[in-house]
Amino acid sequence: MQPSPVDFNLMIWQGFGPSCQSRKWRYNKVDFWTVMAGKHDLENPDEESQQLVGVSKIVTHKDYNRMTKMHDIALVKLKTPLMFNQCVRPIEIWMMPIEPKKQCTVTGWGTTRENGPHANRLQEVNVTCLSSEDCNKFYLGIVQPTMFCAGDPEGGVDACQGDSGGPLSCYTGSRYELAGVVSWGVGCGRARRPGVYTKVQVYLDWINEFIQGDTSMPGGITVTEESCGQSKIMTCRLDSRPAWLYATLEGEVRVGSVTEACANSWPWQVSLQSKGRHYCSGTLIHHHWVLAPQHCRCKPTVDTVVLGGHDLRFMAAQTIPVDEVFSHPHDGTFPPTSDLTLIKLSVPARFDDTVSPVCLPHEDVRLDDSWSCVTTGWGSSNSAPKVSSATLHQVRLGLVNRTACRESWGEDLITDTQLCTDPAGSVSCMGDSGAPLLCQKINGVFFLFGVVTWGSPSCDISTPAVFSRLSAYRSWITNITNDI
Numbered sequence: 001m002q003p004s005p006v007d008f009n010l011m012i013w014q015g016f017g018p019s020c021q022s023r024k025w026r027y028n029k030v031d032f033w034t035v036m037a038g039k040h041d042l043e044n045p046d047e048e049s050q051q052l053v054g055v056s057k058i059v060t061h062k063d064y065n066r067m068t069k070m071h072d073i074a075l076v077k078l079k080t081p082l083m084f085n086q087c088v089r090p091i092e093i094w095m096m097p098i099e100p101k102k103q104c105t106v107t108g109w110g111t112t113r114e115n116g117p118h119a120n121r122l123q124e125v126n127v128t129c130l131s132s133e134d135c136n137k138f139y140l141g142i143v144q145p146t147m148f149c150a151g152d153p154e155g156g157v158d159a160c161q162g163d164s165g166g167p168l169s170c171y172t173g174s175r176y177e178l179a180g181v182v183s184w185g186v187g188c189g190r191a192r193r194p195g196v197y198t199k200v201q202v203y204l205d206w207i208n209e210f211i212q213g214d215t216s217m218p219g220g221i222t223v224t225e226e227s228c229g230q231s232k233i234m235t236c237r238l239d240s241r242p243a244w245l246y247a248t249l250e251g252e253v254r255v256g257s258v259t260e261a262c263a264n265s266w267p268w269q270v271s272l273q274s275k276g277r278h279y280c281s282g283t284l285i286h287h288h289w290v291l292a293p294q295h296c297r298c299k300p301t302v303d304t305v306v307l308g309g310h311d312l313r314f315m316a317a318q319t320i321p322v323d324e325v326f327s328h329p330h331d332g333t334f335p336p337t338s339d340l341t342l343i344k345l346s347v348p349a350r351f352d353d354t355v356s357p358v359c360l361p362h363e364d365v366r367l368d369d370s371w372s373c374v375t376t377g378w379g380s381s382n383s384a385p386k387v388s389s390a391t392l393h394q395v396r397l398g399l400v401n402r403t404a405c406r407e408s409w410g411e412d413l414i415t416d417t418q419l420c421t422d423p424a425g426s427v428s429c430m431g432d433s434g435a436p437l438l439c440q441k442i443n444g445v446f447f448l449f450g451v452v453t454w455g456s457p458s459c460d461i462s463t464p465a466v467f468s469r470l471s472a473y474r475s476w477i478t479n480i481t482n483d484i
Contacts, residue, residue, distance in 0.1 A: 043120045264354040278378055285477075292341050374397065374446075
């Protein structure tokens with residue numbers, strides 16, 4: 001491998017997997033293990049970026065086979081959370097197919113040649129992912145579907161001894177994601193003997209099962225500084241039925257199933273305020289960043305973002321001035337084809353039990369009926385007279401497919417940058433511009449899939465609500481937030 005110019009590649013997985021436990025009776029004991037993050041030079045014991053923490057739990061896959069290396073993966077729970085910064089960050093899991101000829105990067109402190117000395121500084125090398133057919137030609141059919149190969153058929157580039165458990169990371173175009181964990185191979189960099197990696201995406205459900213089901217913390221959830229889409233205060237009072245619209249005997253339209261949320265159960269919801277008055281909702285996605293509709297017209301240096309609030313008549317946990325506003329360009333037509341603004345906070349939000357960010361979906365994530373969706377907000381409308389404008393309310397929303405939405409609004413108005421829900425999601429029904437569309441899998445984290453942009457002006461029973469589809473703007477969001 002070649003020396004790495006970066007020092008944030010250490011993941012919890014790096015240097016640990018069942019195959020690292022050659023003497024399991026001893027090495028599965030937590031007292032024998034520590035995790036050092038932010039490390040680059042192993043010869044320097046006082047690197048400013050390093051963090052050393054103990055291990056409280058080790059979970060190895062119950063079906064791990066020492067002979068075949070099937071299910072060669074483990075989870076390590078830390079005694080205390082790491083502090084995320086420029087040198088220590090988490091990585092998301094690569095969920096797309098691992099295409100042959102894809103160039104990815106493997107990192108570690110292993111030997112730089114077969115049976116050579118270990119490296120003191122973090123090394124990296126680019127390797128080429130190979131097809132399962134080619135891989136099994138080289139290894140006579142013993143490479144399983146839970147594994148994949150990467151290297152050069154001619155040899156010369158590979159992980160080596162001491163790199164076990166290290167990450168193989170693939171670039172999406174905007175960031176790296178974890179595709180594999182160094183598992184096994186024959187020698188280092190030999191021709192027709194590529195490295196074999198555990199395919200991490202296969203184990204996503206297994207990973208989530210243990211992370212979400214861990215009972216060592218109240219509620220089974222640990223909210224660390226950078227975790228997203230989770231709340232320490234459990235969602236409650238949320239009606240199990242989706243919102244519906246009905247007409248009263250007087251012919252007035254009403255929204256059913258709207259309830260007041262439990263205080264701080266949606267810790268990413270923020271109130272955009274001008275002169276102390278709420279005018280729009282926003283959603284916290286990062287210490288410094290809030291997403292809101294462009295039509296809210298948030299004003300830098302004048303408006304404030306109120307975080308951790310529930311009843312707007314009382315002082316909230318944090319009030320932060322708006323520093324800058326970045327709006328997605330659009331052609332000025334109405335309804336707008338793009339209606340999103342990124343709001344930069346003048347000081348970073350403090351994450352705690354009442355304030356934490358929501359997760360953002362990737363471009364390729366498909367929102368369908370396997371997801372359960374909710375919208376939340378303040379404000380009131382004639383269609384929901386029992387809802388207080390001062391307290392945060394909530395309701396489930398059903399999705400409306402694009403064909404049906406275009407039949408209601410017209411082919412030209414509904415584009416790939418939008419998604420539609422039950423009519424109850426519109427501002428005229430719920431009363432709050434900027435309301436988020438929050439969706440989760442069963443017992444999973446919440447993702448921000450949409451921000452309400454427009455709908456029927458009079459809460460019409462047959463007209464779907466229209467949201468900006470956040471996955472379509474993921475690259476724009478990443479470019480703005482990464483470059484500032």
